[in-house]
Amino acid sequence: MSHAHGGSNSSRKKGGEKKPSNIDELMEGLHQEHSTEIKEAFEAHDKWHKKEHQNHIYNKILTPAQEELYKGVKEKIGEVFDDEDSKLHNKKDEIKKVVTHGLKKYFEKAKPSVGKILEDMNMDEDEQYEFLTTFYDDHVGVDPSGRRDTAPSIKGFVELAKNKKSTAGDIVRTMYELKPKYVASALNRLNNRHTTHHFLKYDNTAIAAYLKPEIEKQGFEIEDKVGYATAEHGELLRLRKAVIEKEGEEFKYLKKKGDDSHGGDKHHHH
Incomplete structure (x- = not known):
């Protein structure tokens, strides 16, 4: 009989180190990083900023999550509207449903702990929308004051309900156009958190x-x-x-x- 392994090796990389598959795992790793002197802080900083590690976060965590968001939005539009040419005028609640569904899909991939909070708190639809959009804006580093040039707030989509000309297709197109901006912003935000963790104590x-x-x-x-x-x-x-x-x-x-x-x-x- 073969020896029992402690856990499977499927997600291990050849280097032996398991790569994080979402932001929860990434943060768990970060919380275990302790530097006791400036030299160690810089070593941790350099390791985190290695191109391979940055690419992993960008290509394997944030981009696939954006793809889920985009797919989720299209999926929900198919449910709540007749088609993508449907007008959005006065359809604020429908837009909220679309954004909420997209963000649920996003966090399932990017940060599963968020979905757990929704369940534990037993939030209704409006609360879910408020929570998810606020959390997402923070996650991609939107400046609530609007002073810094950051990625636009995901709360902006409901504004389309005020416009007589806007259609469901506008949401799909804009979501697609925002993908790279949101990925870059989210990565930047994570990098800032890493820096804060190691350097602010000095x-x-x-x-x-x-x-x-x-x-x-x-x-x-x-x-x-x-x-x-x-x-x-x-x-x-x-x-x-x-x-x-x-x-x-x-x-x-x-x-x-x-x-x-x-x-x-x-x-x-x-």
Whole structure:
């Protein structure tokens, strides 16, 4: 008889590490990541930002979930409207049903714990719509104040009910057009959460001090010392990306060694 295995190996990758299949699993992994010093925080940061890991989240979690959202929306339109040419005027409740169904499908794939909350809380249709759209907007990083240019709120679809010309087909088309925007925004939001988890416990000045010798090793010196020493976490990470990983062009506060022409805010390499 063969030995019993602890669990199946089907979802294991050849590297032995199981890849997360949804955001719940991704977050579970994140909550188990503990860095006790800045060096470890950067190691975790680099691992998370590896192209393969970013592609996995983008291609295997967020994009398939967007596809479910799109399919769910089309499916429900087929139920509540005659066809995609049906007018949406005064059809606010129908639009809500369509969006709610689409989002249920989305989270089944992206974050199954959300569906569980719906069940546990025993929400009625209106509450489900409110909860799912609010949660989704947060998940894709919509700015409720509308000040930052973010992906548009999914709550916007009900506005189509005010328009005499709009049709069910408009919802389908817009959902399709928003896919890449929503995927990129959701990924960005997850990346920000990862950064917060590892870096917010450290003073930004401590991170600045830690990075100083690494930046100088790359042939830069700090021109605006006060600006650099008080830079926000995000700025410091972007500087590191530009200087050490050679990606991006955030060279604020710095100048090339032996270069006396000031680059102002940014330093351009000729």
